[in-house]
Amino acid sequence: MCGIVGFIDRRAGTPPAELHLELRRMAESVRHRGPDSEGYWEDAGAGIALGHRRLAIIDLSPAGRQPMHSRSGRFVLSFNGEIYNFQEIRQQLLQLDDTLHFRGHSDTEVMLAAFEMWGVRDTVSRFNGMFAFALWDRHSRTLHLARDRMGEKPVYYTSQGSTFLFASELPALRVHRAFAAGVSRAALAEYFRLNYVPAPLSIYEGVYKLPPGCLLTLNQGETPQVSPYWSLGDAVRRGLANPFSGTDADAIDRLDDLLRAAVRIRMLADVPLGVFLSGGIDSSTVTALMQIQSATPVRSFSIGFSEEEFDESANARAVARHLGTNHTELVATSSEARDVIPLLPEMYGEPFGDSSQIPTHLVARMTRGYVTVALSGDGGDELFGGYNRHVWISRLWKRLGRLPHSLRRGLSGGLAVLSPHSWDGVLGAASFVPFLPKARTPGEKIHKVAAVLESRHPGEMYSELTSHCSYANELVLGTGGQTVPPAIEPWLQSLDIAEQIMYLDTASYLPDDIFAKVDRATMAVSLEARAPFVDHRIVEFVWSLPLAMKIRGEQTKWILRRVLEKYVPSSLFERPKTGFAVPLSDWLRGPLRGWAEDMLAEERLRRQGYLDPKLVRSRWAQVLKGAGNWQFHVWDVLMFQGWLDSACRLPEETMATAEETL
Secondary structure (H helix, E strand, O other): OEEEEEEEEOOOOOOHHHHHHHHHHHHHOOHHHOEOEEEEEEEOOOOEEEEEEEOOOOOOOHHHOOOEEOOOOOEEEEEEEEEOOHHHHHHHHHHHOOOOOOOOOOHHHHHHHHHHHHOHHHHHHHOOEEEEEEEEEOOOOEEEEEEOOOOOOOOEEEEEOOEEEEEOOHHHHHOOOOOOOOEOHHHHHHHHHHOOOOOOEOOEOOEEEOOOOEEEEEEOOOOOEEEEOOOHHHHHHHHHHOOOOOOHHHHHHHHHHHHHHHHHHOOOOOOOEEEEOOOOHHHHHHHHHHHOOOOOOOEEEEEEEOOHHHOOHHHHHHHHHHHOOEEEEEEEOHHHHHHHHHHHHHHHOOOOOOOOHHHHHHHHHHHHOOOOEEEOOOOHHHHHOOOHHHHHHHHHHHHHOOOOHHHHHHHHHHHOOOOHHHHHHOOOHHHHOOOOOOOOOHHHHHHHHHHHHOOOOHHHHHHHHHOOOOOHHHHEOOOOOOOOOOOOOHHHHHOOHHHHHHHHHHHHHHHHHHHHHHHHHHHOOOOEEEOHHHOHHHHHHHOOOOHHHOOEOOEOOHHHHHHHOOOOOHHHOOOOOOOOOOOHHHHHHOOOHHHHHHHOOHHHHHHHOOEOHHHHHHHHHHHHHOOOOOHHHHHHHHHHHHHHHHHHHHHHHHHHHHHHHO
16 A cells, blocks of 8 residues: 655656656655655656655565566556455466566566556456556556546546646645646535535546546647546446346355455455454454454454443454454544544545544554554445445335425425434434334434435435535535536436445445545555455446345345354344444534634635635534534534645645655
């Protein structure tokens, strides 16, 4: 795991020293992604500069350092991530060319040999891994950027005048002297709607995230061309066209085999390895499959909270005890969790409002004290129908979708009369909505039902389900339009609504929220996170299964539960679904109130000119009174405000640090 940076300066005759200084500045801003070593390569004649910060995982020797050159010297590579099947590819290459010689045993060296043997697009399609890389072809003076199929690793790019910039994180682009992009108000509105900025947008105008499964090609003097080498939509369509024909037992065994293989190849490392264990179905499955393939107890890690309402560490402890892992647990206080908050805006590089970023970073920081690589259960919910909405929304729409829209709007208004907090206090609140699953905060779910009832079609319904803020275009000044609900492609409309939502979650929410959260939280402490569930072989197999093998009755993740039952008693994992939660409302009214008041000061908001001050202050007043459910909306505003501060500070500080190291 590493950080990549670089640029193409199209100006003729840029001095080599200037190229190198700009590259050093960029690399310095992603030092946390690769603390073990640094590397730089420039070709002043072509105006190309590639930089690299290394977190050594496989082949810790100098033979694994980057940027790395291919044997012929044609290709130069700066690579972030892991190619899990590199040993298999290495054997294929040796069979095809018995003169081939490898200096070390890194996956980077195998990648370069494969590019020379098969070309770029064919080679990338052979990779099983998580990656983002920059590859320079010295013969054709062509730059290639690529991102893994499911979007685990990030890469940003932009053209700024005569300079094309790219990097693992936005701050690395900002420190380059050519960078002059302003905040995109359209992207900012999307951030407030979703609490993350969706690809291909970034928070800056004209700066983009390369979408998952895509390859960018930039030839000299031309505009970048982005095209997919793998598509989730294509994988889904192939699965639907070739449905699994075996029995339940056959499917369970096949999934077990695929998961074992995906976990096994992700256990390859020359550094200490562990696993995040929450005690839920996904992380317990990964932990179990690691333990049965390990000769020694696996290192497992979990986080608990001193507040009993938010503490689920006992669940992880019970699973760890059953599997015999070497378990480490952090019991965090609210004070420790709150101490992380000032670090978040700079850590994420652009506004990011998922408050589970706090416990995610805490457990990553604790884990890094023991290991350098940790496997996770991310992706299980999206693939196997694990979110509550995957169950109840289909049932809701089938029951109520045919009712006149005016009647559904009336029902929606009735459900929204009480605040979520008031609903929580009503005895048996969930029983008022028979299709609503049991939940720790039923009031929030009831308000989601109310929003969905007003939807006129599935695309609008999904937008309501995933929306944090339905008034984003009113909140953000100068957007000049309304947010358009995501389109439901014609082929997708033939599926059950639950499957449509699962697909949309996997295509956007998973890479843009979940993987972004985990990547930044772990890389901030130089920890590599690996997610076996998104091995593309598993993704393609799961979409060949009928929905009833994923959601059966009211039970989510049906087939995954059956796999886990082979290794862990169901009594240890059968319980209502929960997530990483923090008591935001209590914090904002209590110990965080002074900080929030400063960030949300009306004069400050007015001076910045991005948000409607009166609307923000109105929501803040509601939070202080404990009325409504506005703490998450206010949190998103606070994360944007914190990001604005860090965005102004970072370029100057990073430039100064880089120049001091020269």
